[in-house]
Amino acid sequence: MEFKHVSVLLNESIEGLKINPQGIYVDCTLGGAGHSLEILKRLGPAGKLIGIDQDPAAIANAVEKLQGFAGQFYAVKSNFYQLKQVLQEMEMDLVDGFLFDLGVSSYQLDTPERGFSYMHDAELDMRMGPDQPTDAKELVNGLSEEELTTIIRKYGEERWAKRIASFIVRERKNKPINTTGELVTVIKAAIPAGARREGPHPAKRTFQALRIAVNNELGILEKAMKDAVTALKPGGRISVITFHSLEDRMIKETFKELANPCTCPPAFPVCACGKKSQIKIITGKPIEPSQEELTVNPRARSAKLRIAEKLNI
Incomplete structure (x- = not known):
């Protein structure tokens, strides 16, 4: 590309x-x-x-x-x-x-396989450099509900952080969340329909938060x-x-x-x-x-x- x-x-x-x-x-x-x-x-x-x-x-x-x-x-x-x-x-x-x-x-946003974008379905990654040890998939599937809430609230300034973290933890008990598309689906389910109809894409703040955390x-x-x-x-x-x-x-x-x-x-x-x-x-x-x-x-x-x-x- x-x-x-x-x-x-x-x-x-x-x-x-x-x-x-x-x-x-x-x-x-x-x-x-x-x-x-x-x-x-x-x-x-x-x-x-x-x-x-x-x-x-x-x-x-x-x-x-x-x-x-x-x-x-x-x-x-x-x-x-x-x-x-x-x-x-x-x-x-x-x-x-x-x-x-x-x-x-x-x-990076427009290359689906980099896993930065909520607009393309791809493996969850978000690393700006391939040498970095931790990707977004590891955070989403490995952090506790409290840790996820803190990251999404602090770095995404997302008002629904606690609810999103709770839905992520519940979903990954069934199977790991491996792709951007799967994560977007969970976020959309977590945010009430009324809140989803206004403002930016419902996944924008959570994706921003994870990207900031992955890349410190x-x-x-x-x-x-x-x-x-x-x-x-x-x-x-x-x-x-x-x-x-x-x-x-x-x-x-x-x-x-x-x-x-x-x-x-x-x-x-x-x-x-x-x-x-x-x-x-x-x-x-x-x-x-x-x-x-x-x-x-x-x-x-x-x-x-x-x-x-x-x-x-």
Whole structure:
């Protein structure tokens, strides 16, 4: 299957990086390589781009798509949790900009055998990288009802989490839930008919929750953000695109912590904790897709872009 993915907030995220043509940039979520291509177009001969992705299909696609930038583009199969190690191995201490386009790619959603989508019947998987030890099938069939409830409620913000978990546990006593279609059927049975008629697809929040849990998405995000800011040159920027409220909240809070790290009580006349601001937040409110973009790519509707700039500490 051809690797197709429409890059979201493409111009806004790249403009936000304020590209230095001679700079070094890192696309931490290579995906369909659309953002990487735009960055490379703006680099001069001395400029470099590192593209990181844990999905071998994304790496293979990027290498082919960006073959005209040999000597400037470097693809690395890794998770951005390993960002610090990747930069050390590339012998790059400081870089000019980072881009994160979080969430699942259109290719992953549209490839049934990856098991991400509630729209295609396939084996339950949801791993963004094939080397990951745990897939969605193991969670659905192995976790307790309480653990499933917590995951679906916390990561899916699903009001029917307890009921869905209860129906999953009841169903798997008869036989294991092995496919996305089987899981969708259980979720639809668990959610009352009146609630199913309004809002998004009834399985959307549960599938999101399982995907986040399988890939430990929120667990690795805060560390990756802080590692990226540490590796930024003064004046360098970081652009982060999120697709659901949990991610956006984490980015917002992490940026706020790095911009205003002082822990002194408000009554203190001067700072005594010694913690210095590391970044300036460029986007007071997140940038959202234009109506024109949403017309072309409805999947962009929940996207939000936040940008920060490294201070000269």
